[in-house]
Amino acid sequence: MVSLKDIAVKCGVSIATVSKALNNHKDISEATKELINRTAKEMGYLPNSFARALKTNKTYNLGVLFADEANNGLTHDYFNRVLNSFKEEAERKGYDITFINKHVGEKCLSYYEHAKYRGVDGIVIACINFYDPDVVELIQSDIPVVTIDHVFDNRTSVVSDNIKGMQDLVTYIYQMGHRKIAYIHGADSSVTRNRVGSFYKTCGELGLTIPDSYVQSGIYRDPESTALLTRQLLNLKERPTCILFPDDFSSIGGINTIKQYGLRIPDDISVAGYDGIFLSQFLEPKLTTIRQDTESIGRSAAEKLIAMIENPKASIIERVVVEGRILIGNSVKKQN
């Protein structure tokens, strides 16, 4: 690989001059800058990122920490959409991405240690057990951090507006004439608490009292458990007229169960999902759901993180709330 030294020799100047010229310092004449830039290009020079990082302590690398309970990893359809837009925004700004894990060589170490080892400039944390001590260590560390879908008071966060999302969804269903609304929610997390809280609050404001049997604790992205709980709901004496599922994906389990039960959607019973994954718009019937704006969430997270990194002093704690949008399909029927 051609280094600054090679260019320096060819141009008959010192290494320092080459470095400064390439970095466009003001104490180099335009003429030599031009010469150096030209020969650098000719020789196919590429900066050495380690050498640079070693000296400047800046890597242009962002850490991504993500681990859902089911260990879906990159196959997690919400996370990979968020990550994809995060990645695109980061790359646009010249940053690369490194996944934070607990390995380095044969050794196992903490997330913080791995992040330090790789020298990431900042970290985005998503879809994780935020009470994991290793995560807490990261949150309290000296590394810039942005969290997604969870709020810490000393950290900037980007969250999907699950409160408004659920409110919009319930309100729409109410306006369609439903009064008996059931909700199979996912495992406990900030997201779940917001959704469940908003579900109860909105129902309350609309004058609905929801029996405990209508709110079931399920698992995200698990069609099987959703199917099971759906069956329980269908067996209730007073059957709900509409069921909210944990998410679009798991709704497939619920929908199948309902059909097997001999009920038609939406004629006999209505359903709704959450997420707005691409697939949801191809289900039969087309699913009514809340489309989370994963595009904005990922992009905002990258923007905020990079802003923190590049302007450390001005870093104020920000709370970005990204609204979703209701997608009205054919899965919720107008009641009369």
Added chain:
Amino acid sequence: MVSLKDIAVKCGVSIATVSKALNNHKDISEATKELINRTAKEMGYLPNSFARALKTNKTYNLGVLFADEANNGLTHDYFNRVLNSFKEEAERKGYDITFINKHVGEKCLSYYEHAKYRGVDGIVIACINFYDPDVVELIQSDIPVVTIDHVFDNRTSVVSDNIKGMQDLVTYIYQMGHRKIAYIHGADSSVTRNRVGSFYKTCGELGLTIPDSYVQSGIYRDPESTALLTRQLLNLKERPTCILFPDDFSSIGGINTIKQYGLRIPDDISVAGYDGIFLSQFLEPKLTTIRQDTESIGRSAAEKLIAMIENPKASIIERVVVEGRILIGNSVKKQN
């Protein structure tokens, strides 16, 4: 951050000794090794990966190059499964992952340049236009490369056995009594050519002649185009009794079209997918498909790549072919 120097001072030895002790060289006494390791741990020492990389030219970083035509990125359900298992295997061996792109700072450069800049030890290439000059540059470069689902004669590759997969699928469908089999395939690629070729070959061997109108050129992971082409097939004078879709995901478009057309699956017409994504087993009816072993594909790719990196001289070109497995659902009906 605590460095070798700090440990050296504390232990009263030279930096070199500390380095060697930590790396378990044989010319350091057990006693001092023990001392150094202990104080290193006490002081919370972490090696500096750049410094190490600068000296050794080894980063323990693997480049991932991936860009499908539709620019799905990480949301691509086949790729993200492959990548996920690649990542897990890599991490288990102490390697991290870096996405190769064309950015570095404000500049745009080639994949090769980006890879060199980041100093990745090797690269895995998947789901990409392998005729892109920038990809060819990488293939012909000095960097260890493993390709997925495409074979170059000078490079190790891991491919899903699309030939056997399609053969199994067609044979099964034939055994179920079908003689009029249509195939909506995806856009041109190695994968597509293998599948289409195997489709024709298997049909031929089974004594079937497939009219041109039965083989349609569609788009992967696109329910809409698949829906359109499905309708064309349904409108044929001599309608096929079974339709193969490009993949499970796009099959949803086809299935919906068939239902809207007033036909029942599998009673009136049979269908099959390809991929074996999780979802396919929750469709109604459960989809008959080929489950590609993404787990093995990703893992093998990581294994082969790391083997090449860690044993450069012994590197022979390998061709790993990973067989899929037919998943028999209820979407193909026994004909009489």
Added chain:
DNA sequence: ATTTTTTACTTAATCGTTTGCGACAAAGTA
């Protein structure tokens, strides 16, 4: 007892950058 080998460690160069400081000439100012 002397030489050789082994053990255990140190010295110092090196990887490719960045950057504060100093040097020196040309230009400006008094």
Added chain:
DNA sequence: TACTTTGTCGCAAACGATTAAGTAAAAAAT
């Protein structure tokens, strides 16, 4: 003329590690 300013550029240290070569003492061999 003498001094200061300005514009260019080089020197050299530093970042944190690795490693070949050297050294001194202890152990083994003669």
